[in-house]
Amino acid sequence: MSKGVTKQRDDFSRWYTDVVQKAELADYGPVKGTMVIRPYGYAIWEAIQGGLDGLFKATGHVNAYFPMFIPESFLKKEADHVEGFAPEVAVVTHAGGKELEEPLVVRPTSETIIWHMYKKWISSYRDLPLLINQWANVVRWEMRTRLFLRTTEFLWQEGHTAHATPEEAEEETQRMLNVYKTFAEEWMAMPVITGRKSESEKFAGAVATYSIEAMMRDTRALQAGTSHNLGQNFAKAFDVTFQNQNNEPEFVYATSWGVSTRLIGGVIMTHGDDKGLILPPKVAPYQVVIIPIFRDSDQKKSVMAEVYKLTSGLRENGVRVKVDDDETSSPGFKFNEWEMRGVPVRIELGPKDVEKQQAVLVTRYNGEKSFLPLKGLAASMPDRLANVQQAIFDRALKFREDNTHHANSWEEFQSIISEKGGFIRAGWNGDAAVEEKIKEATKATVRNIPFDQPDDPGKCIFTGEPAKYEVIFAKSY
RNA sequence: CGAGGCGUGGCUCAGCCCGGUAGAGCACCUGCUUUGGGAGCAGGGGGUCGCAGGUUCAAAUCCUGCCGCCUCGACCA
Numbered sequence: 207m208s209k210g211v212t213k214q215r216d217d218f219s220r221w222y223t224d225v226v227q228k229a230e231l232a233d234y235g236p237v238k239g240t241m242v243i244r245p246y247g248y249a250i251w252e253a254i255q256g257g258l259d260g261l262f263k264a265t266g267h268v269n270a271y272f273p274m275f276i277p278e279s280f281l282k283k284e285a286d287h288v289e290g291f292a293p294e295v296a297v298v299t300h301a302g303g304k305e306l307e308e309p310l311v312v313r314p315t316s317e318t319i320i321w322h323m324y325k326k327w328i329s330s331y332r333d334l335p336l337l338i339n340q341w342a343n344v345v346r347w348e349m350r351t352r353l354f355l356r357t358t359e360f361l362w363q364e365g366h367t368a369h370a371t372p373e374e375a376e377e378e379t380q381r382m383l384n385v386y387k388t389f390a391e392e393w394m395a396m397p398v399i400t401g402r403k404s405e406s407e408k409f410a411g412a413v414a415t416y417s418i419e420a421m422m423r424d425t426r427a428l429q430a431g432t433s434h435n436l437g438q439n440f441a442k443a444f445d446v447t448f449q450n451q452n453n454e455p456e457f458v459y460a461t462s463w464g465v466s467t468r469l470i471g472g473v474i475m476t477h478g479d480d481k482g483l484i485l486p487p488k489v490a491p492y493q494v495v496i497i498p499i500f501r502d503s504d505q506k507k508s509v510m511a512e513v514y515k516l517t518s519g520l521r522e523n524g525v526r527v528k529v530d531d532d533e534t535s536s537p538g539f540k541f542n543e544w545e546m547r548g549v550p551v552r553i554e555l556g557p558k559d560v561e562k563q564q565a566v567l568v569t570r571y572n573g574e575k576s577f578l579p580l581k582g583l584a585a586s587m588p589d590r591l592a593n594v595q596q597a598i599f600d601r602a603l604k605f606r607e608d609n610t611h612h613a614n615s616w617e618e619f620q621s622i623i624s625e626k627g628g629f630i631r632a633g634w635n636g637d638a639a640v641e642e643k644i645k646e647a648t649k650a651t652v653r654n655i656p657f658d659q660p661d662d663p664g665k666c667i668f669t670g671e672p673a674k675y676e677v678i679f680a681k682s683y
Numbered sequence: 684c685g686a687g688g689c690g691u692g693g694c695u696c697a698g699c700c701c702g703g704u705a706g707a708g709c710a711c712c713u714g715c716u717u718u719g720g721g722a723g724c725a726g727g728g729g730g731u732c733g734c735a736g737g738u739u740c741a742a743a744u745c746c747u748g749c750c751g752c753c754u755c756g757a758c759c760a
Binding site for chain 1: 717718719720721722751752757758759760
């Protein structure tokens, strides 16, 4: 591993790829656009899965698994859906040494196969709601790819629910969007704006799409999760009806919602600095790394005795701790290495510390160094980690606020986008053609229409007409 | 698909113009000395120069074709 990474200020994209590879989160696969998620990166994903899965279960969902191969004809059953996904599906035409009777598509998302199955499982209002989630991989043949942010194959979870009324479906759609908001903010320390997507950006086959949008450290926007109200579109396409309490047949109402390994990209770009990753304690594979320091075997003995005592104390307090006792690399090397990997807290313990019964503690996000008595250190760690978690959230929120602007005229809008970047809150008349023109002129798009609306959305930034909403404009990933 | 660029040890690249023993830094291995912010010295292993043809006494180097990758545009969690 060579020293350092490209500075964020010099080239943010290169900084990102450098960090991903040097922190050993991921590497490129041999097929264009594919990604190998390395153990350290996968451990972050496991922490994300663990947190989200708990929130899904707490809201009544259960996990299941549906096949990766879908008959090509399924995809064609919903008009918008096929139109949206056809260009990016991988199709299997040969298998078992023969050409297949019907080609199979590798799922780009699972609505079609799931609704095919739901038809078999739903017949009465008593079968509803049906609240299923799956953790899976999906494949979308994208033209331009970037590790974690957009890869040909990626890991995600997709929730697919079935309801008896449109109100229930809408309620579920919003509930899960809020689960995503809670997770993003409380686990990943990534502040997000919830809102509805414009017609042009909504999911292929949805009635309405809602999203959480976060700001990265280069002030661009990242769509970090989406929740869709699918109405009866898929129920109609797959003929899924239930008998209601009046003994009448009715099409089922659907939702789907998902987040992906893109979240890892989000956490990197929300908190990272020129020394590398900064991980929120709640999703960090290791929350504390201990680096023992010694010269000879006598020192090693006394230092390691304290290290093991401290380690077991931390574990008893529920802290994920790593002891880096590799004797082939120097302490200085390890400091840099674990900073690159974003471990929230580093503890140095050497002969001087054993003598004084103290340890050196350095917090990653601000580089603060303190000397603390060994006594009580382990017990205080959960609180310290909680403080770090809160501090990096606050810092990210302040960054977003500092880089969110209001524009009152088209000229002002253009100059903000070209000179400052960031989010712009501005009025929009809701016209897709206007949205497209703004995109052509500035590359900024409507990220979402925030739920949090002012009493008067003002005038449309482009046409000057009365605005329908105040929306978030930004350049995005 | 349109426009540029690049393929040489694991990585980053030099060498190519002007044909003649395949190199550097990092990484790796061994030994000794080191270890509180990316240790030092000594020794060592590792490359069909993307692939296939051609020119030549001789090709990493010149010519032709093919393949792959990267950057920028049209698609997107």
